Amino acid sequence: MTLVESRNITKVYQAGEVSVKAIKEVSFTIDEASFVAFVGPSGSGKSTLLNMIGCLDPPTSGTLRVAEQDISDMGRSRAADFRGKNIGFVFQDFNLIPVLSVFENVEYPLIMVQDWASDKRRKRVSELLEAVGVADQTDKYPRQISGGQKQRVAIARALVTNAPLVLADEPTANLDRKTAERIIDLMKKMRDEFGTTFIFSTHDPRVVKNAEIIFTLEDGRLIRQHTGEGGNHA
Amino acid sequence: MRNIVKIAARNLWRYKRRTLLTSLLITLGVVSVLLFVSVSGSFRNMMVGQITDSMIGHIQIHKKGYLSSMDSLPLDRNLSEKQVKKIRKLLADNSDIKAFSSRIRLGAMFSNFSETTNIRLAAVNPEMEMKTVPLLAARILKGKKDGLIGRGEVLIPELIAKGMKVKIGDSIVLVANNKDGSVNGQTFTVRGVLEGISGPGGRDGVMHIQDARELLRIDSKEVSEVAIRLKDMDRLQMVYDGLKQKLGSIKNKKGKPIFEIHTWEKLSPFYNIARMIDLLTLFIKVMLVAIVLVSIMNVMIMAVYERINEIGTIAAIGTKPGKIMALFVTEGLLLGILGTVFGVALSLGGIAWMNASGLSFNFGRQKGLLLAPTIGATEIIIVAGIVVAIAVLGSLQPAIKAARMDPIKALRHI
Numbered sequence: 001m002t003l004v005e006s007r008n009i010t011k012v013y014q015a016g017e018v019s020v021k022a023i024k025e026v027s028f029t030i031d032e033a034s035f036v037a038f039v040g041p042s043g044s045g046k047s048t049l050l051n052m053i054g055c056l057d058p059p060t061s062g063t064l065r066v067a068e069q070d071i072s073d074m075g076r077s078r079a080a081d082f083r084g085k086n087i088g089f090v091f092q093d094f095n096l097i098p099v100l101s102v103f104e105n106v107e108y109p110l111i112m113v114q115d116w117a118s119d120k121r122r123k124r125v126s127e128l129l130e131a132v133g134v135a136d137q138t139d140k141y142p143r144q145i146s147g148g149q150k151q152r153v154a155i156a157r158a159l160v161t162n163a164p165l166v167l168a169d170e171p172t173a174n175l176d177r178k179t180a181e182r183i184i185d186l187m188k189k190m191r192d193e194f195g196t197t198f199i200f201s202t203h204d205p206r207v208v209k210n211a212e213i214i215f216t217l218e219d220g221r222l223i224r225q226h227t228g229e230g231g232n233h234a
Numbered sequence: 235m236r237n238i239v240k241i242a243a244r245n246l247w248r249y250k251r252r253t254l255l256t257s258l259l260i261t262l263g264v265v266s267v268l269l270f271v272s273v274s275g276s277f278r279n280m281m282v283g284q285i286t287d288s289m290i291g292h293i294q295i296h297k298k299g300y301l302s303s304m305d306s307l308p309l310d311r312n313l314s315e316k317q318v319k320k321i322r323k324l325l326a327d328n329s330d331i332k333a334f335s336s337r338i339r340l341g342a343m344f345s346n347f348s349e350t351t352n353i354r355l356a357a358v359n360p361e362m363e364m365k366t367v368p369l370l371a372a373r374i375l376k377g378k379k380d381g382l383i384g385r386g387e388v389l390i391p392e393l394i395a396k397g398m399k400v401k402i403g404d405s406i407v408l409v410a411n412n413k414d415g416s417v418n419g420q421t422f423t424v425r426g427v428l429e430g431i432s433g434p435g436g437r438d439g440v441m442h443i444q445d446a447r448e449l450l451r452i453d454s455k456e457v458s459e460v461a462i463r464l465k466d467m468d469r470l471q472m473v474y475d476g477l478k479q480k481l482g483s484i485k486n487k488k489g490k491p492i493f494e495i496h497t498w499e500k501l502s503p504f505y506n507i508a509r510m511i512d513l514l515t516l517f518i519k520v521m522l523v524a525i526v527l528v529s530i531m532n533v534m535i536m537a538v539y540e541r542i543n544e545i546g547t548i549a550a551i552g553t554k555p556g557k558i559m560a561l562f563v564t565e566g567l568l569l570g571i572l573g574t575v576f577g578v579a580l581s582l583g584g585i586a587w588m589n590a591s592g593l594s595f596n597f598g599r600q601k602g603l604l605l606a607p608t609i610g611a612t613e614i615i616i617v618a619g620i621v622v623a624i625a626v627l628g629s630l631q632p633a634i635k636a637a638r639m640d641p642i643k644a645l646r647h648i
Contacts, residue, residue, distance in 0.1 A: 077556075080555065087552075095544070097241075112238075113551060113554075
């Protein structure tokens with residue numbers, strides 16, 4: 001079943017009097033429980049596309065549907081609500097909240113974005129921390145754990161709301177090779193376990209290698225879609 | 235909400251030094267205001283008490299036009315016996331009035347048989363006067379205080395006692411002009427010396443009202459003024475308005491009002507000082523508002539600027555703008571509360587210390603007045619309310635900025 005559907009989306013940025021077309025009539029579909037990578041050189045439009053799929057930036061034209069909803073033209077508050085229910089984010093710099101413990105960071109979306117009951121919330125957070133392998137770090141603060149552990153916590157936070165889609169912008173860029181591979185394996189395991197779709201933007205060949213579908217962007221255009229080593233369908 | 239408070243508190247604790255310095259600034263502001271309000275309020279109340287309870291009373295009633303010519307102590311503007319009766323009935327029926335005293339004010343020549351000078355006198359019924367101005371007896375520096383004044387006696391002001399070298403028990407002669415222009419003189423015994431205080435009548439002598447009637451050859455029970463003491467000073471304006479309305483309805487044959495009524499505020503120049511104290515208090519409160527506003531705004535603008543990336547993160551994962559705003563407003567609110575709590579605690583400690591150490595001051599010729607600063611719960615609540623409200627107001631602009639931040643730009647911020 002299709003989770004993301006893009007039809008001729010274009011993104012134009014206005015820089016003074018100059019218009020810059022960051023994305024040019026891009027169309028694609030992504031099914032549920034996919035492991036997808038957007039690749040391309042810097043400035044090719046990977047992050048812009050991810051921002052649009054993540055309902056952070058609306059397309060200038062075209063139609064973009066995520067989880068059966070047209071997200072092409074949503075207001076700030078509705079967009080925030082949609083993201084809170086349907087999309088998890090994993091950032092290159094982990095972006096954990098420094099004043100919250102590992103447990104509280106994962107718990108944050110269930111308190112501030114959704115409104116889960118305390119018992120249910122604690123159970124869910126504990127499950128996720130167990131699943132990503134940082135159950136022994138719950139009371140520590142982000143400054144007290146390693147980069148790999150931070151990214152595991154970030155993945156748990158992205159998954160905690162049962163969002164069908166997780167967007168990861170360069171998730172392994174700040175990790176060493178061994179840790180990066182473990183994170184990719186973890187994400188794949190999470191996909192298998194929870195049926196969550198993972199979409200990455202990446203330069204990292206290790207991530208690309210593990211993707212099932214690879215979209216190659218160049219100068220804002222989608223120039224290629226092919227099956228990666230991690231998958232078996234195009 | 236509990237979670238917003240928890241996160242806000244931790245964010246404040248993240249920048250301990252800044253939080254403590256800002257709270258300290260707010261604390262200093264609160265302490266300054268509360269101490270000033272308590273000390274100035276204590277001074278004000280003490281002085282008002284001195285003036286009303288030892289001389290003026292809370293309210294005075296005169297015949298229309300008396301006050302404007304009060305300096306010459308005109309006997310032809312006295313209240314007639316009939317008018318006094320009307321006033322007495324009105325006052326006796328008023329449950330807000332504790333006591334009232336009728337007085338004749340007169341000017342006389344004061345002679346010690348070798349020298350002569352002018353003296354102003356208030357002739358009173360001692361029982362009524364003691365009830366109306368209970369601190370008058372306390373102004374007797376030398377001589378008997380019980381009973382205030384007897385027939386054939388006079389209390390003379392300190393300056394005349396010194397200037398004329400008159401002692402207690404000495405005989406003196408008072409010579410006064412009567413209403414009809416004739417002159418009469420009588421011998422009196424100096425019963426005591428009165429401490430002078432600021433304001434009208436503050437340097438007047440005191441004699442018995444019956445003696446004054448004899449000296450002035452007044453046959454009827456006419457008086458110059460009726461001084462009134464209220465049960466509750468806080469109801470001054472209400473009682474004044476009520477009496478003014480009733481007295482105003484009593485008119486002469488020409489249809490004009492017979493009486494005039496004034497509160498102590500109109501009669502004493504100290505009221506202007508009291509107004510100045512009130513204005514200074516207001517000014518200090520405005521300063522506090524400025525301190526809180528600037529310090530909270532500064533801290534919150536810094537907090538937003540330093541946490542742009544974090545704001546982008548929480549916005550991206552779905553935190554609604556309203557909650558982001560609430561988070562920053564709560565930080566400002568907590569800072570305000572922290573500063574206020576410390577400020578109020580320190581102020582109460584300071585007030586207790588001042589009371590325990592018995593601070594005294596001099597005011598004019600009055601020496602060693604004991605300062606007893608107090609502060610009411612209402613004043614504390616008002617000051618705390620102002621600080622907390624301004625803290626919220628000061629954090630609104632940065633909070634709105636944070637809530638309106640574009641998540642993408644915020645996430646890109648380094």
